[in-house]
Amino acid sequence: PVRPQINPSILSADFANLERDLAAIATADHVHVDVMDQHFVPNLTLGLPVVRRIAEVSPVPLDVHLMVEDADRWAPAYAEAGAASVTFHAEATQAPVRLARELRAGGVRAAVAVRPATPVEPFLDLLDEIDMILVMTVEPGFGGQAFIEGTLPKVRRARAAVDRAGTGTRIQVDGGVSRATIARIARAGADVFVAGSAVYGAEDVAAEIAALRDLAAH
Numbered sequence: 137p138v139r140p141q142i143n144p145s146i147l148s149a150d151f152a153n154l155e156r157d158l159a160a161i162a163t164a165d166h167v168h169v170d171v172m173d174q175h176f177v178p179n180l181t182l183g184l185p186v187v188r189r190i191a192e193v194s195p196v197p198l199d200v201h202l203m204v205e206d207a208d209r210w211a212p213a214y215a216e217a218g219a220a221s222v223t224f225h226a227e228a229t230q231a232p233v234r235l236a237r238e239l240r241a242g243g244v245r246a247a248v249a250v251r252p253a254t255p256v257e258p259f260l261d262l263l264d265e266i267d268m269i270l271v272m273t274v275e276p277g278f279g280g281q282a283f284i285e286g287t288l289p290k291v292r293r294a295r296a297a298v299d300r301a302g303t304g305t306r307i308q309v310d311g312g313v314s315r316a317t318i319a320r321i322a323r324a325g326a327d328v329f330v331a332g333s334a335v336y337g338a339e340d341v342a343a344e345i346a347a348l349r350d351l352a353a354h
């Protein structure tokens with residue numbers, strides 16, 4: 137199996153000390169950047185100017201998670217802003233394949249996210265068009281929510297389809313990932329783990345990243 141990736145979410149960082157809090161996760165695989173527009177989700181975070189600066193100072197590549205309406209219009213700009221991967225929501229695009237192709241043509245990895253009640257099946261026939269599937273394990277919008285157990289079968293079905301297709305498509309989970317849940321989610325087949333409150337709420341951030349990575353590998 138591939139080495140699990142841990143992507144801390146800066147949603148749980150101190151927004152007045154972003155540079156410090158980015159430096160603290162230098163041992164992570166990516167920094168997960170949650171962009172929210174107050175329409176697709178009932179929260180507002182940050183946009184292009186802030187993402188550009190994060191890209192300049194971050195010690196690790198950017199995994200940008202767009203929780204915005206009209207992803208077809210906005211996602212390509214986040215590729216240009218310095219993201220390594222751009223995740224858009226299935227519920228916010230009219231043309232996921234066209235958008236994924238556009239992102240890839242811009243040199244970034246393209247990923248599709250599904251909310252807990254959105255089926256992943258339509259994308260399992262399109263795996264060679266995308267680099268990663270994000271199975272949301274909470275309703276998007278806020279950090280610190282409880283993991284939704286009912287999302288695990290979706291992770292399992294995505295894993296089975298990816299293994300069958302042999303595309304190496306990554307399966308990411310986001311929401312409620314902690315020491316208490318990560319091993320179970322890894323066994324269901326996820327290989328990229330977003331963790332906000334678990335990482336930034338820890339006494340020792342680097343130790344928490346290492347602990348999560350270790351638990352995900354078993």
Ligand code: DX5
Nearest residue numbers: 145276277279280312332333
């Ligand atoms: C929620 C965001 C998540 C959030 C996860 O909408 O997409 O990335 O930061 O936070 P935790 O890990 O605290 O559930």
Ligand code: ZN
Nearest residue numbers: 170201310330
């Ligand atoms: Zn996220």
